[in-house]
Amino acid sequence: MGGWLVEAAGWRWVFLLNVPLAAVVVLVAVRHVPESVDPRAHGRFDVSGAALAALALAGTTYALTEAPGGGAPAPVIAAAAIAGLAAAVAFVLLERLRGRRARAAEKATQPMLPLDVFASRQFSAVNVVTFIMYGGMGVMFFLFVLNLQVVTGFSPIAAGTALLPVTVLMLLLSARAGALAQKIGPRLPMTVGLVVAALGMLLVGRIGANASYVRDVLPAVVVFGLGLAAVVAPLTATVLATADVRHAGVASGVNNAVARAAGLLAVAAIPPLAGLTGDAFDNPAVFSHGFRLAMITCAALLAAGAVLSFLTVGDDALRTPSGEPVEPECRRQCGVGAPQLQPEPETVPAEHAGRASPETGG
Secondary structure: OHHHHHHHOOHHHHHHHHHHHHHHHHHHHHHHOOOOOOOOOOOOOOHHHHHHHHHHHHHHHHHHHHHHHOOOOHHHHHHHHHHHHHHHHHHHHHHHHHHHHHHHOOOOOOOOOOHHHHHOHHHHHHHHHHHHHHHHHHHHHHHHHHHHHHHHOOOHHHHHHOOHHHHHHHHHHHHHHHHHHHHHOOHHHHHHHHHHHHHHHHHHOOOOOOOOHHHHHHHHHHHHHHHHHHHHHHHHHHHHHOOOHHHHHHHHHHHHHHHHHHHHHHHHHHHHHOOOOHHHHHOHHHHHHHHHHHHHHHHHHHHHHHHHHHHHOOOOOOEOOOOOEOOOOOOOOOOOOOOOOOOOHHHOOHHHOOOOOOOOOO
16 A cells, blocks of 8 residues: 555655554544553653653654764754753653652652663563664665665565565464464574574665566565564563563553664664665665665674573573463564554463562563
């Protein structure tokens, strides 16, 4: 649909796809999604925390986007970077202060991000893996369809359809990956999945001017999809299993937000550093060279994520302290933009509450 809209009406119309989908989601949520609540939550909404988080992302993204190409004056870029970093530091300090006050006073403003959710070392480590992984993936998805159109000569519809095998593979295999992670632990599926996805990215980077979909594009996409299907469900299950039960919803939201922020920042930074500025989109040879460099960089990011997964994720992350396996709350994952937001806090079995601890790391 997106490719058809680009071809028929222009790229700006693509954003209208979200309108009917959002309307359906609202209607379904109002009618069918049960309400959930944290019984310890109280106070007012953290408006200042939300504003600081938005400012931190806006400032750093602007600086990363403009710095390589020199599209804005240097003082403006420096000011944006400083403002973004200062807002990030202020956000952390504010959330820590509000967390303390919320525990001491019933009507105090709740922090948007309770920092004690990071008490588990494994939870923190998995979110670092998420940041690295979705940063590389965000760049790949952003540039891949452009490379197919600018360099290979695919139509927008054909370029948009080229990635469908990834979604199909995740639909078919992610539940099996979740079951395997429950049986043997998430470390091996996550590590191997990231290595395979990195190999897929290197294959994607070889797609050039005379590429054939069957000979070049499909094998690369299939390898990447197999790796992605192996890692995403175990990663999301581990995030939920290593957080305290009362923070299950927050943990899921944090992991999703980390993935979105990673994609945002990586897309702002990596393409310009690879030489993919405005002029490159009119020169297939320049774009092809920059695309190859960007894919090598992204593959290196996924390989680093694989090493980090192997070193920090325990085989017992999906088990209770007594050694009993935890039923993963997230076995299916068909989205490629970020981990899904699942589940609601009350769906987590009560006997799994408090499994994660700062001392044991989960």
